[in-house]
Amino acid sequence: MPAVLVVFIVVLVILYMFRPYYQPFEISSAEFFETVKGPAISLRFNILSLVTSAPFWVQLFILGSLLLAVLLSDRGLPQAPAESIGVLLAIDTSASMSTIDGNQTRMDTAKQEITTVRAFVGDLHEAYPDVRFCESLMTFDSGGVRVQDGIPIENIKHRALGTATASLQVWLESILSGDAQQNNTLCQPTHVVVITDVTAPEWVTQSEIPIIWRDVGEPVDNVGIVSIDPQGSELFGWNGSVEISITAYGTPPATTFISILDANNNLIDSRDLSWTVATTQSRTFQLPTAGDYTVMITPEDSYLYDNQATIRVDNFQNIRYSWELPTPLPFDLSAVGWELSPNNPNIRIVSSSAELQSGIPTIIVGNEYRQATDSHAITYFEEETGILDRISLDAAQSLHIGQSPFITSLTPDLYTVILADDSDTVLVAMNDSAPFVTIPGPPMIDADPELNSFSQTLFFNAVRWLLNSSAITPELYSNTTNANPNPIGNINVLHDGEGATHTQNSGFGDFSDITPVEPQVAEDPIWAVLLLLASVILVIERGLTLFGRHPWN
Amino acid sequence: MEALRLSPDLYGVLERYRIEARRQARFSSHGEHLTRKKGQSLEFEDYKPYTAGDDTRHLDLRASMRVSGHQAMVDPSKWLVREFVSEEQLRLFISIDTHPTMRYPTIQSSRFSRRNTFNISKLQFALWLTEALSLIAFETADKLIWHPLFTNGQIAKSFPVIRREAIPSAFNAIQTPIQADTLTLNTEPLERELKPAFVWVIISDFYFTDPYRIAQFREWVLRAQRGNRWIILVDLDSWDYERAMLNTGLRGIQGHNIARGDERKVYTSDQNLQPVLDRINDNKNNILNFGMERHSFRWDSNYDTLLEFQNFFMESFLNNTELKTLFMRNA
Numbered sequence: 102m103p104a105v106l107v108v109f110i111v112v113l114v115i116l117y118m119f120r121p122y123y124q125p126f127e128i129s130s131a132e133f134f135e136t137v138k139g140p141a142i143s144l145r146f147n148i149l150s151l152v153t154s155a156p157f158w159v160q161l162f163i164l165g166s167l168l169l170a171v172l173l174s175d176r177g178l179p180q181a182p183a184e185s186i187g188v189l190l191a192i193d194t195s196a197s198m199s200t201i202d203g204n205q206t207r208m209d210t211a212k213q214e215i216t217t218v219r220a221f222v223g224d225l226h227e228a229y230p231d232v233r234f235c236e237s238l239m240t241f242d243s244g245g246v247r248v249q250d251g252i253p254i255e256n257i258k259h260r261a262l263g264t265a266t267a268s269l270q271v272w273l274e275s276i277l278s279g280d281a282q283q284n285n286t287l288c289q290p291t292h293v294v295v296i297t298d299v300t301a302p303e304w305v306t307q308s309e310i311p312i313i314w315r316d317v318g319e320p321v322d323n324v325g326i327v328s329i330d331p332q333g334s335e336l337f338g339w340n341g342s343v344e345i346s347i348t349a350y351g352t353p354p355a356t357t358f359i360s361i362l363d364a365n366n367n368l369i370d371s372r373d374l375s376w377t378v379a380t381t382q383s384r385t386f387q388l389p390t391a392g393d394y395t396v397m398i399t400p401e402d403s404y405l406y407d408n409q410a411t412i413r414v415d416n417f418q419n420i421r422y423s424w425e426l427p428t429p430l431p432f433d434l435s436a437v438g439w440e441l442s443p444n445n446p447n448i449r450i451v452s453s454s455a456e457l458q459s460g461i462p463t464i465i466v467g468n469e470y471r472q473a474t475d476s477h478a479i480t481y482f483e484e485e486t487g488i489l490d491r492i493s494l495d496a497a498q499s500l501h502i503g504q505s506p507f508i509t510s511l512t513p514d515l516y517t518v519i520l521a522d523d524s525d526t527v528l529v530a531m532n533d534s535a536p537f538v539t540i541p542g543p544p545m546i547d548a549d550p551e552l553n554s555f556s557q558t559l560f561f562n563a564v565r566w567l568l569n570s571s572a573i574t575p576e577l578y579s580n581t582t583n584a585n586p587n588p589i590g591n592i593n594v595l596h597d598g599e600g601a602t603h604t605q606n607s608g609f610g611d612f613s614d615i616t617p618v619e620p621q622v623a624e625d626p627i628w629a630v631l632l633l634l635a636s637v638i639l640v641i642e643r644g645l646t647l648f649g650r651h652p653w654n
Numbered sequence: 655m656e657a658l659r660l661s662p663d664l665y666g667v668l669e670r671y672r673i674e675a676r677r678q679a680r681f682s683s684h685g686e687h688l689t690r691k692k693g694q695s696l697e698f699e700d701y702k703p704y705t706a707g708d709d710t711r712h713l714d715l716r717a718s719m720r721v722s723g724h725q726a727m728v729d730p731s732k733w734l735v736r737e738f739v740s741e742e743q744l745r746l747f748i749s750i751d752t753h754p755t756m757r758y759p760t761i762q763s764s765r766f767s768r769r770n771t772f773n774i775s776k777l778q779f780a781l782w783l784t785e786a787l788s789l790i791a792f793e794t795a796d797k798l799i800w801h802p803l804f805t806n807g808q809i810a811k812s813f814p815v816i817r818r819e820a821i822p823s824a825f826n827a828i829q830t831p832i833q834a835d836t837l838t839l840n841t842e843p844l845e846r847e848l849k850p851a852f853v854w855v856i857i858s859d860f861y862f863t864d865p866y867r868i869a870q871f872r873e874w875v876l877r878a879q880r881g882n883r884w885i886i887l888v889d890l891d892s893w894d895y896e897r898a899m900l901n902t903g904l905r906g907i908q909g910h911n912i913a914r915g916d917e918r919k920v921y922t923s924d925q926n927l928q929p930v931l932d933r934i935n936d937n938k939n940n941i942l943n944f945g946m947e948r949h950s951f952r953w954d955s956n957y958d959t960l961l962e963f964q965n966f967f968m969e970s971f972l973n974n975t976e977l978k979t980l981f982m983r984n985a
Binding site: 121122123124125126127128129130131132133134135136137138139140150648650651652 | 755757758759760776859861896898899900901902903904905906907908910911912914917919920921923926927929930933934937958
């Protein structure tokens with residue numbers, strides 16, 4: 102196709118060239134042109150006269166400048182750079198910086214590193230008096246990156262937050278792309294010094310400017326709480342117990358004691374963990390009533406934030422259900438912790454879509470599983486929701502189950518079909534937002550065994566899906582955040598990886614990498630210069646056509 | 655586009671020119687003419703007593719005897735001699751070529767506004783020249799005639815102009831377009847007016863190519879020459895301007911006798927146009943090989959404004975020595 106287009110254009114050009122335009126002129130001496138012969142070859146224009154024409158070259162230059170401006174739109178003009186040293190100091194203020202190495206915290210070590218860096222840069226300042234120097238100080242943790250220029254170093258504290266080197270990376274990239282002023286830093290950095298207790302990530306080695314990654318964390322052993330999980334299931338709800346997971350980092354102690362204290366510091370329960378290797382162990386505790394409980398592990402070690410956690414239990418949430426069908430429930434669900442509660446139920450079982458109440462998970466149940474008069478083939482089934490888990494579609498087909506009776510009262514845009522037959526009869530449907538599930542009939546226990554299995558499985562699948570979507574699992578505690586950085590109440594400092602103080606980390610680079618550099622300053626775009634040049638020459642050329650003489654006019 | 659009258663601004667310049675012409679005439683030698691001597695005529699003014707050296711051909715014995723009786727027959731001191739005033743008036747016959755080629759260059763559009771257009775034709779120049787000559791000649795001429803060199807009878811054969819007020823009607827009549835096919839030399843006024851004392855100014859581009867017209871024209875110029883009339887040939891030459899306008903490139907040449915659709919398709923290089931210029935010059939030489947001087951006004955290569963074209967006219971006019979001689983002795 103492109104070849105055809107090129108040929109077409111070439112043909113057009115040839116036709117254009119051989120169909121010359123004779124510009125008409127009316128003159129008094131026309132009669133004397135009688136003997137003048139026309140051109141032997143009639144071309145649109147004379148190439149020779151074109152290339153000897155000054156206006157042609159000027160116009161070509163203007164056009165060329167415009168094309169170059171487009172082609173070089175991403176290029177800049179080189180500028181004479183000035184040497185400078187701009188040191189950006191970034192200090193990790195995550196919780197792990199509170200870890201005691203020897204007889205001081207890692208934050209204390211970091212502050213000594215800052216002093217060392219500043220002394221080194223001060224020496225450079227004396228050695229290179231003509232070089233521009235500047236420094237910016239900032240801290241970073243999972244709460245983000247904060248500029249601390251002008252803040253005395255002794256005022257820099259660790260925070261009960263996690264480490265977030267990724268956010269540091271993003272922030273540095275924005276700084277290096279010229280956003281220093283927007284971020285209130287005092288100077289464009291030429292070097293970055295990061296003082297932290299984690300290993301230098303890969304991106305540090307690929308940075309545009311040198312990043313000196315100083316790891317101030319020496320390996321120390323630690324045992325800490327890593328999670329506290331409520332126990333139960335989506336079908337039967339939380340059973341009032343919690344599983345506490347403890348991880349040992351480095352060389353574990355022989356035994357670790359786990360204690361549960363209530364709000365009055367009364368010991369509720371305690372267990373011990375015996376360690377042979379550093380691993381994660383869990384213990385399950387049954388909590389008696391609602392209230393605040395503190396989980397403590399002993400003995401105390403170098404990193405304290407994961408030695409204690411507080412959880413809050415509002416109430417024990419048995420699944421409350423409201424059975425609103427005319428036929429009674431054929432099971433005794435109280436045995437599995439379900440509580441018949443028409444008021445404020447977690448789930449309702451009703452017989453009509455007219456009884457739906459907004460926000461309460463509901464199963465709409467048909468009168469019975471009845472056999473259809475004729476045979477139906479199951480042709481549509483939706484498996485992703487789990488409502489059809491372990492359902493025998495063969496059984497559904499052989500039993501000739503009829504449609505849910507409610508379905509005629511709902512418009513199709515109010516439900517999603519889960520199970521339907523070849524005559525588009527809807528057997529099971531659901532709605533995400535109501536939420537509800539419709540099934541043809543109640544669970545059965547004394548019918549055909551295949552029908553018993555089908556009806557019970559479908560009913561509890563519907564319950565499981567509805568309760569799962571209603572999220573009844575209690576949230577016992579939350580981690581500190583930038584908005585809530587203090588571990589108060591059931592806000593804990595159990596950030597992933599903060600307790601892993603045992604690792605032998607590695608840094609990157611050295612202070613000797615700090616040398617005067619020619620910074621990459623933002624370049625003036627070359628397209629703007631070309632555009633300006635073309636514009637000026639165009640104005641002159643146009644002026645000459647207006648006011649000038651031959652050949653410009 | 656209609657020709658423009660001379661700008662009132664130029665009247666002041668011409669007025670100074672005219673005063674200068676009058677001053678020159680007053681101080682000219684007694685008895686001599688502004689026109690050529692061969693055509694001089696003398697008119698009696700008064701008698702004066704004879705003094706030695708007076709021309710005895712002007713002795714009037716009858717008058718002398720009437721005053722002094724017979725004594726006048728023997729005493730020269732009683733003789734009376736006729737005194738004459740010299741013929742200082744100018745008889746000017748201005749022929750203006752009305753051939754269609756005189757209407758080019760057609761219209762010069764201003765580069766600054768399409769609406770601001772002006773006429774730079776040879777006819778425009780000829781009319782300005784005629785008007786300027788007339789304005790100067792009013793003081794000294796006793797006969798001033800505007801004459802369309804060619805006619806087909808559609809306009810008056812000639813226009814006696816001896817008062818300033820008569821200029822507009824003559825101006826408009828001369829510039830009225832006429833059918834070119836039937837043009838013949840306008841000989842009737844020539845027969846009538848071309849007396850011995852006339853100065854005949856012929857303003858033309860001499861682009862007419864018809865052999866009959868050329869022969870007729872030459873015959874009349876030769877007749878006038880034989881009568882020792884002062885003939886001034888004013889050649890209006892716009893070739894330089896038209897050449898610059900054509901520039902170099904493919905051009906469809908149109909004009910007199912070449913209708914649209916029949917335009918001459920040429921590539922206007924210098925080499926290609928040299929034969930055109932040769933033909934023009936050959937034609938002019940064919941018309942004008944009388945051995946007399948001709949005065950060419952050559953259009954400059956460009957005029958961007960009407961003012962520039964007016965300045966071209968004034969400079970050309972005021973610097974033309976031959977035309978000055980018409981009015982100023984020893985100019």
